Amino acid sequence: MTPGMVIVGAGECGARATLALREEGYDGPVTLIGAERHLPYERPPLSKDGMAAEAIGAKVIADAARLLEARIDLMLSSEVVRIDRNARTLALGGGRVIPYDKLLLATGARPRRLPMAEGIGGCVYLRTHDDAEAIRARLRPDAHVAIIGGGFIGLELAAAASMRGCRVTVLETQPRILMRGVPAEIADIIAEAHGRSGVVIRCGVSISEMTADDSTRAVSLVVDGARIEADLCIVGIGAVPNTEIASDSGLAVENGIRVDETMATSDPNIFAAGDCASFPLVIYGGRRVRLEAWRNAQEQGALAARNMLSKGEQHSAVPWFWSDQYDLSMQIAGLVDEGVTTVRREVGADAFILFHLAADGRLVAASGIGPGNAVARDIRLAEMLIARGAKPPGDKLAASDTKLKSLLAA
Amino acid sequence: MSEWIEACEVDDVDEEDVIRFDHAGKTFAIYRSPDDEFFATDGLCTHEKVHLADGLVMDDIIECPKHNGRFNYKTGAAKGAPVCVNLQTYPVKVESGKVLVQIG
Numbered sequence: 344m345t346p347g348m349v350i351v352g353a354g355e356c357g358a359r360a361t362l363a364l365r366e367e368g369y370d371g372p373v374t375l376i377g378a379e380r381h382l383p384y385e386r387p388p389l390s391k392d393g394m395a396a397e398a399i400g401a402k403v404i405a406d407a408a409r410l411l412e413a414r415i416d417l418m419l420s421s422e423v424v425r426i427d428r429n430a431r432t433l434a435l436g437g438g439r440v441i442p443y444d445k446l447l448l449a450t451g452a453r454p455r456r457l458p459m460a461e462g463i464g465g466c467v468y469l470r471t472h473d474d475a476e477a478i479r480a481r482l483r484p485d486a487h488v489a490i491i492g493g494g495f496i497g498l499e500l501a502a503a504a505s506m507r508g509c510r511v512t513v514l515e516t517q518p519r520i521l522m523r524g525v526p527a528e529i530a531d532i533i534a535e536a537h538g539r540s541g542v543v544i545r546c547g548v549s550i551s552e553m554t555a556d557d558s559t560r561a562v563s564l565v566v567d568g569a570r571i572e573a574d575l576c577i578v579g580i581g582a583v584p585n586t587e588i589a590s591d592s593g594l595a596v597e598n599g600i601r602v603d604e605t606m607a608t609s610d611p612n613i614f615a616a617g618d619c620a621s622f623p624l625v626i627y628g629g630r631r632v633r634l635e636a637w638r639n640a641q642e643q644g645a646l647a648a649r650n651m652l653s654k655g656e657q658h659s660a661v662p663w664f665w666s667d668q669y670d671l672s673m674q675i676a677g678l679v680d681e682g683v684t685t686v687r688r689e690v691g692a693d694a695f696i697l698f699h700l701a702a703d704g705r706l707v708a709a710s711g712i713g714p715g716n717a718v719a720r721d722i723r724l725a726e727m728l729i730a731r732g733a734k735p736p737g738d739k740l741a742a743s744d745t746k747l748k749s750l751l752a753a
Numbered sequence: 754m755s756e757w758i759e760a761c762e763v764d765d766v767d768e769e770d771v772i773r774f775d776h777a778g779k780t781f782a783i784y785r786s787p788d789d790e791f792f793a794t795d796g797l798c799t800h801e802k803v804h805l806a807d808g809l810v811m812d813d814i815i816e817c818p819k820h821n822g823r824f825n826y827k828t829g830a831a832k833g834a835p836v837c838v839n840l841q842t843y844p845v846k847v848e849s850g851k852v853l854v855q856i857g
């Protein structure tokens with residue numbers, strides 16, 4: 344029997360890739376190897392409804408029955424420590440050796456660590472279900488939670504903690520929250536919602552000292568020279584891709600495992616996709632990016648699976664991301680920093696979309712925020728316009744009574 | 754028992770669009786296809802119970818507004834990640850300008 348397809352990382356991307364192999368009609372062996380002990384699950388609820396709810400239910404991507412039916416050989420609690428590209432084998436932590444014909448690396452990313460917090464037990468990070476359980480257990484009513492980092496994970500956790508009755512302080516060293524990739528107008532709406540909920544957001548701060556009480560796990564911080572005491576300190580300052588097994592085996596790494604537009608690495612038998620991979624974004628002239636986004640992980644997993652079956656398909660998707668905080672939902676299609684001018688469209692009384700246009704008038708991104716799913720439909724239509732390289736007239740984009748669907752037909 | 758319930762007027766739904774219809778504590782989605790036929794499904798996505806009527810209709814697909822899960826609204830079939838559970842569909846008929854749904 345041939346060794347078949349092996350996928351390392353049983354997260355969003357790896358799980359979707361295994362299912363896609365079967366959907367494409369591949370009949371040989373498929374092995375999915377994951378370091379975590381859980382069945383593949385969705386991460387987004389961990390910082391949102393999951394964290395705010397009474398218990399963190401695991402949102403499983405594919406349960407054991409579905410994986411069995413698809414004849415996926417699932418190996419959990421198994422970490423791949425080495426790739427031998429000449430022998431086409433993997434080594435597991437326990438010493439076991441697994442051969443492969445084609446390999447997909449879907450190893451994801453891990454939280455970036457704060458050097459100052461090393462060795463301080465009271466400081467926690469969020470990436471996995473187990474991390475979320477540990478945090479959730481400490482969100483007691485009236486506890487003071489300090490969150491370092493005003494990015495999505497920090498802010499979503501701030502919303503969840505405040506909904507659970509905690510007092511929350513968000514500490515951001517940048518001049519505003521969500522500096523990376525989110526327009527200030529949208530960040531302002533999010534900051535106001537936190538303000539209404541009693542969350543204190545402090546931007547442009549410098550944190551000079553951090554100590555912990557080992558018995559209570561309380562953390563004491565010195566922020567701009569003044570002391571802050573926190574019952575729990577959560578660090579959310581970004582993520583770093585899990586590239587070590589790739590680079591150790593000599594694969595090219597460039598802010599993520601380097602792949603081409605087909606998700607192939609520098610070794611034609613090895614593919615990489617999802618949060619761990621950097622790839623050329625065709626819609627922006629091949630600009631190399633690494634995305635940390637849920638739909639991207641799914642799409643790239645499925646694309647890599649098709650190309651492991653030699654379909655030779657190119658990546659063409661538009662990046663897409665969402666975040667939920669309180670009753671607000673934000674969605675962004677495309678990369679905002681590709682735009683040079685902005686057109687604003689009101690969606691009802693309390694929602695809006697910003698269209699980001701390149702110098703030549705091409706629509707390159709759209710970002711929006713509002714209660715519930717107020718902006719979803721228009722962001723989706725904008726995404727289709729972006730994918731086509733459309734140059735929609737600014738006055739039409741701004742006019743709330745012009746249906747975006749009509750611009751698609753143009 | 755199943756009965757025909759008046760959901761809306763024909764003109765309440767644009768072509769290739771969807772509206773929400775609530776009845777007896779349940780929520781439904783009423784679709785008008787590009788070829789001017791009417792369809793009805795459960796109103797909530799099978800992924801996270803989001804109102805599909807806020808989503809986008811393209812041909813015979815309804816796309817969920819929350820995470821872009823897709824269903825064929827004519828058959829209820831889930832069309833791939835992240836949705837894997839099909840939508841319940843309901844019979845629909847049009848009588849003197851009104852859209853009727855058989856709920857039972």
Ligand SMILES: Cc1cc2nc3c(=O)[nH]c(=O)nc-3n(C[C@H](O)[C@H](O)[C@H](O)COP(=O)(O)OP(=O)(O)OC[C@H]3O[C@@H](n4cnc5c(N)ncnc54)[C@H](O)[C@@H]3O)c2cc1C
Binds near residue numbers: 355376389469640664
């Ligand atoms: C709390 C949280 C909230 C999020 N919210 C959103 C959101 O609202 N919207 C959005 O678009 N995105 C969101 N994301 C991002 C999204 O979840 C990720 O983009 C997605 O999970 C990436 O999938 P992946 O499979 O590439 O990586 P991961 O999901 O990280 O999975 C990688 C898996 O590989 C395993 N692994 C790594 N190395 C090895 C090895 N050597 N051997 C075996 N196994 C290994 C890891 O243990 C992990 O289970 C969120 C992420 C987090 C953490």
Ligand code: FES
Binds near residue numbers: 801820821823
């Ligand atoms: S709620 Fe519909 S796709 Fe997630």
